[in-house]
Amino acid sequence: MLEVSKLRESYAITNTQIEELERRGFLILRQVFSAEERGKYFPILRDYVINVQAAGKTQDAVPFGNPAGPPSSDASAVAIGAAGERAGKTAFNLEDAPPDVVDFITSSRLGEIAARLLAVEGVRLMHFSGLFKPPGSPGTPLHQDLSYLPLDTDRELTAWIPLMDITADKGALIFAEGSHQLGEVDDPMSVPRDKFSFKQTGAMHAGDISLHLGWTIHGSLKNATSHVREAFGISYYADGARIQLHGKARFMKTLLDSSFAGLSPGDLAAGPKNPVIFPVAG
Numbered sequence: 001m002l003e004v005s006k007l008r009e010s011y012a013i014t015n016t017q018i019e020e021l022e023r024r025g026f027l028i029l030r031q032v033f034s035a036e037e038r039g040k041y042f043p044i045l046r047d048y049v050i051n052v053q054a055a056g057k058t059q060d061a062v063p064f065g066n067p068a069g070p071p072s073s074d075a076s077a078v079a080i081g082a083a084g085e086r087a088g089k090t091a092f093n094l095e096d097a098p099p100d101v102v103d104f105i106t107s108s109r110l111g112e113i114a115a116r117l118l119a120v121e122g123v124r125l126m127h128f129s130g131l132f133k134p135p136g137s138p139g140t141p142l143h144q145d146l147s148y149l150p151l152d153t154d155r156e157l158t159a160w161i162p163l164m165d166i167t168a169d170k171g172a173l174i175f176a177e178g179s180h181q182l183g184e185v186d187d188p189m190s191v192p193r194d195k196f197s198f199k200q201t202g203a204m205h206a207g208d209i210s211l212h213l214g215w216t217i218h219g220s221l222k223n224a225t226s227h228v229r230e231a232f233g234i235s236y237y238a239d240g241a242r243i244q245l246h247g248k249a250r251f252m253k254t255l256l257d258s259s260f261a262g263l264s265p266g267d268l269a270a271g272p273k274n275p276v277i278f279p280v281a282g
């Protein structure tokens with residue numbers, strides 16, 4: 001049984017913010033974590049990510065874009081990242097995470113934000129990962145998170161939590177505004193660049209978070225600075241969702257074997273690795 005997170009105090013979400021996320025597919029929230037909370041949790045999260053990466057625990061990577069497709073000569077695509085690059089290689093698990101990291105990941109403040117924005121009663125943990133980008137590394141290719149999640153719902157979102165101030169040249173996220181309305185697309189890297197307005201998060205301060213819906217086409221820009229870009233991602237989905245294979249099902253095996261171990265299509269997506277984060281029991 002998980003201990004109840006200490007990060008319980010609510011962060012107020014307005015109807016305007018709910019509408020903004022539904023319309024644009026992404027949203028920035030300012031100062032979700034106080035200076036005191038950042039001082040407590042961020043160094044612990046940083047050490048945790050570095051330790052997990054150093055331990056070399058990996059799982060199958062999710063290939064972004066269409067590796068078989070022609071190389072893009074579009075400069076913006078190159079800046080965002082080349083098709084076929086892989087992400088999510090490092091395996092992060094609640095079971096072997098230190099208590100303060102578990103506390104942060106299971107924060108009902110973040111869970112409540114997710115539930116309010118998704119307009120659902122409750123949310124479960126999908127997965128989480130350290131998103132550290134070394135100096136000079138390319139951006140993350142455009143992709144849709146839900147295309148590799150074996151879920152039957154579009155009520156899924158990711159909170160992208162920078163552990164430091166972010167500038168456009170430090171691997172900022174980029175979103176195709178409104179692209180979630182397309183649902184699943186065959187190859188997000190090939191969506192014509194003039195079809196959507198591409199928006200960056202803009203400058204973010206530590207404590208701000210960026211949220212995007214599961215079908216929002218997004219990626220990140222190159223880290224052109226001489227510092228590691230440190231961010232942490234936590235994804236949630238509506239409690240009550242079921243396991244369903246769809247679209248690019250072959251990439252879903254990784255998630256079925258890890259985040260949903262023991263579950264099969266049709267089952268409630270409610271395994272031991274997917275605790276209810278909000279509402280808090282008791």
Ligand SMILES: O=C(O)CCC(=O)C(=O)O
Pocket residue numbers: 131139140145158160171218219220231233
């Ligand atoms: O951190 C990045 O560069 C990309 C993150 C991302 O794609 C996500 O959080 O869904």
